[in-house]
Amino acid sequence: DAKTTQPTSMDCAEGRAANLPCNHSTISGNEYVYWYRQIHSQGPQYIIHGLKNNETNEMASLIITEDRKSSTLILPHATLRDTAVYYCIGVSNTNAGKSTFGDGTTLTVKP
Amino acid sequence: NAGVTQTPKFQVLKTGQSMTLQCAQDMNHNSMYWYRQDPGMGLRLIYYSASEGTTDKGEVPNGYNVSRLNKREFSLRLESAAPSQTSVYFCASSSTFWNTEAFFGQGTRLTVV
Numbered sequence: 207d208a209k210t211t212q213p214t215s216m217d218c219a220e221g222r223a224a225n226l227p228c229n230h231s232t233i234s235g236n237e238y239v240y241w242y243r244q245i246h247s248q249g250p251q252y253i254i255h256g257l258k259n260n261e262t263n264e265m266a267s268l269i270i271t272e273d274r275k276s277s278t279l280i281l282p283h284a285t286l287r288d289t290a291v292y293y294c295i296g297v298s299n300t301n302a303g304k305s306t307f308g309d310g311t312t313l314t315v316k317p
Numbered sequence: 318n319a320g321v322t323q324t325p326k327f328q329v330l331k332t333g334q335s336m337t338l339q340c341a342q343d344m345n346h347n348s349m350y351w352y353r354q355d356p357g358m359g360l361r362l363i364y365y366s367a368s369e370g371t372t373d374k375g376e377v378p379n380g381y382n383v384s385r386l387n388k389r390e391f392s393l394r395l396e397s398a399a400p401s402q403t404s405v406y407f408c409a410s411s412s413t414f415w416n417t418e419a420f421f422g423q424g425t426r427l428t429v430v
Contacts, residue, residue: 240418249321249407249421250360293359299414306376307352307359 210294215312218288224281226311228294231275237296239270241279242307245290250307253279253292284315319343323408323422330398330429338393338425340408348414349391350375351383353404354424360407366391367414398429 211229218224230239238257242250254261254268256277261268267280281288293310324339342349347368352360352375362375364383372383380402382394391410395402405426411419 242419247405247424249409249423250419252418252420255418306361309357309359 210296210308212292212294212308212311214309215314217314217316218281218284220286220315220317221283224284224288224313224315226279226281226292226294226313227276228279229276230294230296233274233296234298236300237298239268239274239277240295240297241266241268242293242295243288243290244293244310245287250293255297284313286315286317289313289315321408321410321420321422323406323425325425326423327426328428330395330427332399332429334398335394335396336398337395338406338408338427339390340392340422341390342408342410342420343389344410344412344420345388346410346412346420347388348411349385350409350411350419351381351391351393352407352409353377353402354407355404363393363406395427398427400429403427403429 209232238255240255241253244250254266256268270277291310291312293307321342350365351363354360361377363381364375366372366385369388384392405424407424408422409419411417
């Protein structure tokens, strides 16, 4: 299973891009990188996922390095409502049942 | 469209009591999951059901049992509650067992005294 490492906390100015890194150096070839976020104590919310190509959706962009050992979640124009805990996890068909969210990164968007 | 619904939202139990946490999804998803989240920590998987009729242990199954009642419903039972089980419990579902996003309920806040 991929063990992920994320910084404990980050700050970002409102309107600026927030770049959240994740290290997953032990990721296997069939593991997808998923990003979720949790606002206050609500249930986590899916953001984006990818295997090896960069991905973009209406919420964010995901940049995965060529060696797949790390990735970066980009929120292009952070708002105060993006303040949350962001989780990066590795998931595959063989480990999906064991997927555990680490402690994540607490992103604080400041005015 | 309700998504994933958990009941109850809050519960206080005495040590040794039993209870069942209910979870239902209306998205016709095949896979369902139960997680727990202790204060200041990430979510840990308790049990999961990859498809109707199957259940498997996750990372922290001790002290819990589950039932996949039908495709919509996945319940979590605490047979003899302990203070260490004080936590927030989240149920989630996904259309397939992997490679798809999971949708989470709003959580059940359980306190065992």
